[in-house]
Amino acid sequence: MEIHNEVEHVLTVACPERPGIVHAVTGFLLAQGRDIVELKHFGDRRAGQFFMRVDVAGSDDPELTERMRADFAPLADEYGITWTLEPKGTKKRVLIMVSKFDHCLNDLLHRARLGELPIDVVAVVSNHTDHQSLAEWHNVPFFHVPVTAETKPVAEAKLLELIDQFDVELVVLARYMQVLSDELSRKLTGKTINIHHSFLPSFKGAKPYHQAWDRGVKTVGATAHYVNAELDEGPIISQQVQDVDHTYSPADLVAAGRDTECKALSNAVKWHAEGRVFLYENRTVVLR
Template sequence: MEAGRVEHVLTLDCAEAPGIVHAVSGFLLEQGCDILDNHQFGERTQGHFFMRVHFSSVGDAGTVALLREAFAPVARQWAMDWQLREHGAKRKVLIMVSKFGHCLNDLLFRARSGELPVDIVAVVSNHTDHQGLVEWHGIPFHHVPVTAATKPAAEARLLELIDAHEAELVVLARYMQVLSDSLTRQLDGRAINIHHSFLPSFKGAKPYHQAYARGVKTVGATAHYVNSELDEGPIIAQQVVEVDHTYGPADLVAAGRDTECKALSNAVKWHCEGRVILQGNRTVVLR
């Protein structure tokens, strides 16, 4: 990056109409900005428009606030839902996990290596199996046991931890508890789950065993936003791997682990880079 310049990402969606791209690019030109990368999509069936612009400007870290203020009138004119963030800014992420640790370990490694633009601020679990791993990474670990009787109190504690750590995103990395409708509403659009199946097939418990019973030739995983409908939230990313008749249920579980890690890490990355826009029960991923 040239000295004295900073990079930003503008993500927006609005009703489709002629002139939107001109309005955005014209604004950036007036501000002395240089477009580095642009992705856009017009949804013709529903008349909606989506756009993500990566651009640079003269200035420093405080320039993004000035650009937000200057862009607000343009956004109002076109009735846009929009975000303008510093490019590469790390999002604060809280991870939830139960006993299966492969997705947790993968996210910790990718965050530590700089592959994910995240700051993992805490890990919450209903078990203590991964406490040592999490604390080795220097990340706070919170044990919050859950039973049917204590579930309301456990979820209240989770919300306290989200607020205390100022988490912008909650990631369910094989957290094997069903969240209440109340909690999913409060986390709408900022909680991602990994389901060990290529949804919408084989929902619920033991999807690999369901896949084995059906003799499938591929298994996969789905990362999706959490909502009140179990395993039916808007899909962000999916991965599959080929299998055959020689695979038993345990083999399918083993084969699926890598797909779970990759689908989840992709979803977290795309969300934190401002590439995912919710549209009802669907997502548009601009990449």
């Protein structure tokens, strides 16, 4: 039976591990008249941390979100909870950065257009002009920000201006082949996802498919991870692999890897936007 005039919310919880957290949170939701649609949680006993994501439904009310937030705050203080509470389907404002390779950019724009990703792509930034027409076809503003060793500080300052101008919540490096400075990486911690074209921690840095060919690998992969100040060392969110064999040339490995890159990156963006990814030190917990 279809239920009308309902609204769903997603509550995310991260806090020190202790008994009673699930009971306290679900009891709060019951008192709010919310029905649990989906609940995922994980207690990392080694790290002493607890993570939970709850999808709840109930009667619609224009002031519901703010009232629930206000009512949940005392419970959050009691348990030391870091939390978010958003209407389900709230779209994250995303800025995509790209260089010459367009497959990940094209995939994200296409999935966003179809509604497969809960994101609003508000801008595309590139150090080349190759993909301006693609962005504009999707009605997304395109910005050419060239980068050289001498102009890098200016380029990064421009990027921060765009992030502020478009109220960006997530930056996605969709095969953006420039290394962000340590300072910029720190500013964007937890808010920037990169796709690296190898199964990290193997084959870091430049030309990983060529490195893989040199080692005669039988599987190639791609890794979507948060960016930090260490090159290709950020917390891993999503990985994909594909079998290959000795007949593959480096070019064949590059071609084979495109699908894994697109899938790993789109998964990471989707899970992040849905509030399923919890960042803790150099690891992530993904509740899906």
